[in-house]
Amino acid sequence: MLLKGKNIFITGTNRGIGKAILTECAKNGANVLAHARYENNDFLKFIEQLSLKYNVSITPIFFDMTDINQMRKTVKECMKSNKKIDVLINNAGIAHGGLFQMTPVENIKEIFNVNLFAQMELTQLIIKLMTRNQFGNIINMASISGLDLKSGNSAYGTSKAAIIAWTKVLSKELATYNIRVNAIAPGLSNTNMANLMESKAGEEMIQHSLMKRLGTPEEIANVAVFLASEKSSFVNGQIIRVDGGSI
Ligand SMILES: NC(=O)c1ccc[n+]([C@@H]2O[C@H](COP(=O)([O-])OP(=O)(O)OC[C@H]3O[C@@H](n4cnc5c(N)ncnc54)[C@H](OP(=O)(O)O)[C@@H]3O)[C@@H](O)[C@H]2O)c1
Numbered sequence: 487m488l489l490k491g492k493n494i495f496i497t498g499t500n501r502g503i504g505k506a507i508l509t510e511c512a513k514n515g516a517n518v519l520a521h522a523r524y525e526n527n528d529f530l531k532f533i534e535q536l537s538l539k540y541n542v543s544i545t546p547i548f549f550d551m552t553d554i555n556q557m558r559k560t561v562k563e564c565m566k567s568n569k570k571i572d573v574l575i576n577n578a579g580i581a582h583g584g585l586f587q588m589t590p591v592e593n594i595k596e597i598f599n600v601n602l603f604a605q606m607e608l609t610q611l612i613i614k615l616m617t618r619n620q621f622g623n624i625i626n627m628a629s630i631s632g633l634d635l636k637s638g639n640s641a642y643g644t645s646k647a648a649i650i651a652w653t654k655v656l657s658k659e660l661a662t663y664n665i666r667v668n669a670i671a672p673g674l675s676n677t678n679m680a681n682l683m684e685s686k687a688g689e690e691m692i693q694h695s696l697m698k699r700l701g702t703p704e705e706i707a708n709v710a711v712f713l714a715s716e717k718s719s720f721v722n723g724q725i726i727r728v729d730g731g732s733i
Contacts, residue, residue: 492572493568495518499522499577502703503703508520510628556729561611572714574622574623574624575714578604582597583684583687588671597641602650613665621664626668626670633725670706670727671726674692674729682697695733706728
């Protein structure tokens with residue numbers, strides 16, 4: 487029960503890594519504001535069962551990350567009844583691979599809108615509460631693509647490199663308010679995102695890992711739980727690689 491009583495806001499919890507983080511947070515006693523893009527019955531049923539199983543409160547919250555007005559309205563409404571958010575986990579994201587010359591700048595802007603600017607908007611809304619409470623913890627979902635910056639990564643890799651740079655800057659600006667900011671940089675993990683990847687590029691990433699396999703969403707979620715907990719109370723401004731070790 488590493489997170490007992492903590493209030494945690496997680497984006498993109500309806501599938502993949504976000505769903506695993508939601509599950510592990512609930513298992514560890516956290517109350518969760520669980521974001522998804524759309525309201526749907528499967529998701530509502532899933533969170534209801536999870537909440538009953540672990541005796542925690544899980545509140546669904548819906549908005550499209552690219553619809554900033556909808557995000558502002560929904561988050562402000564939700565903050566009226568949630569005066570304390572201890573941890574924000576910026577997880578939602580979209581992937582893209584392709585050589586720069588074949589990638590219209592419009593597409594690169596779309597990737598940055600979801601993977602960087604929407605995260606920045608949401609973080610600005612939530613740090614208002616965190617600075618008032620003089621306590622907070624922000625975890626950004628980066629990627630090893632943002633560290634290794636291989637060919638074909640002009641959109642996704644650079645958006646994750648920007649998240650990494652922003653994480654470091656933010657940790658310096660917010661430490662004075664007792665707010666920690668870290669990022670997780672997963673290697674290729676077994677979610678829809680990985681399944682959509684071109685098989686050659688995916689195989690290359692698997693071979694790049696010393697453990698020669700995909701990560702599981704739970705292996706990424708376990709690191710998120712550590713960062714969200716007080717077990718990591720002196721960890722700040724760090725980018726934690728979770729990729730089985732790399733060559
Ligand atoms: N899987 C990997 O190999 C890997 C490796 C490194 C880093 N990551 C990072 O880990 C995070 C989670 O990835 P994943 O593998 O779990 O991906 P995923 O299975 O594709 O899930 C992505 C999540 O983000 C949400 N999302 C995307 N665009 C959105 C939008 N405009 N508005 C609201 N929600 C939106 C999706 O909602 P919908 O269901 O509505 O689309 C979904 O919940 C991402 O930031 C990703 O870049 C993943």
